[in-house]
Amino acid sequence: MEMLNPYCGVDRDPRGVVRLTICNAGSLNILGTPAINGVREGLEALANDRQIRVLVVAGQSDKSMIGGADIKEMAKLDQASAEKFITGLRDLCEAARAFPAPVIARMPGWCLGGGLEFAAACDFRIAAHDAHFGMPEVRVGIPSVIHAALLPRLIGWGRARWLVMTAENIDAPTALAWGLVDVVAPSGGLDAAVEKTVAALLECGPEALRAQKSLLRQWEELPLKESVDLSIGVFGQSFLTGEPQRLMQGFINRKR
Missing domain, CATH: 1.10.12 (Lyase 2-enoyl-coa Hydratase; Chain  A, domain 2)
Structure with a gap:
């Protein structure tokens, strides 16, 4: 794996498929400002590579792609620093949304808050059978913002309202039924499910x-x-x- 920076590892294969692994963010891949900036910089650097046909985003552990944003960091924010923090997270999500080639989110384990906002900004979401999803922000005194605005477009207003206002988590079958994820892989089959989607995309121009x-x-x-x-x-x-x-x-x- 080639490290673009401490938070961003890259594996390339001869087909033009690149796997970006979010590194050094703990076992649940919780994103604080250094990781947010590192992953964004990695995405922006890769965006210029015309040889990339598919980008797969993964976490370093199988507990999560991105568990969420760092509550320890957010607990110390004031109005000005909060806006700066969330602008950084917006720019990370937008780097995935604006990435020129298709982006697949590989989603094991937990995907909460800022992690789900990032996943919503990807083109495809492929989840493990035991994955869980939620928008817990209102439970810790903040609204869900930035790319949570994509959720009503993905799953409809009622379900988006349920996620962001009850802060209740949903399981993978529910996420699939709602249209929040595209594929739920069988046990042990997450990478095979990702590869199946990669193969479909490689058949296209x-x-x-x-x-x-x-x-x-x-x-x-x-x-x-x-x-x-x-x-x-x-x-x-x-x-x-x-x-x-x-x-x-x-x-x-x-x-x-």
């Missing part, structure tokens, strides 16, 4: 996937007519990459 991710991000913000009209130009531009010509011809040749 890398430039097409990057264009699709960018479009999805814009569709979240734009009115419907603008979303529809904007995508016409993106469709045209895809023919400049050579991918449609190559992949469509391959499809036609297979059909013969």
Whole structure:
């Protein structure tokens, strides 16, 4: 594993799949400011690498990808330092959301608060069979903020309201039924489930996937007519990459 910084380890394979491991944040991968900044810097550095086709984000232990934000650090904050702290966490989540290639969150164990906000900013969430999820912030006197704003879009207003206002945890089958995660792996099968999704993404045109991710991000913000009209130009531009010509011809040749 290559260490980009003390909090960010990277493994690359020949297919263009990169695994980013969050390191040195304790067994539950609790994020304080140094880890938040380290992982964000790692994501921003990797974002410039056009060879990356899929990014998998994992924790160093199998207890968690990101357990949550560091309560010991947050307990000492005042208004100004609280805003600075949460801006750092926002920038980390946004680095995943803005990452040009697809991002898979590998989610064993616990995923709470800031960890779930980060996971919501990833493209795919693949959970262990015994994973648990929650937004406990209101129990410690703060609201859930920043990329918790993605939750109503993912799971609907009622379920998002339940998570952020009751602070009750949900298990993996519930998270799957709600649409909070995409896949729940069988016992011992988390890496196989991640690999299955990686394999599906590698079957797709890398430039097409990057264009699709960018479009999805814009569709979240734009009115419907603008979303529809904007995508016409993106469709045209895809023919400049050579991918449609190559992949469509391959499809036609297979059909013969």
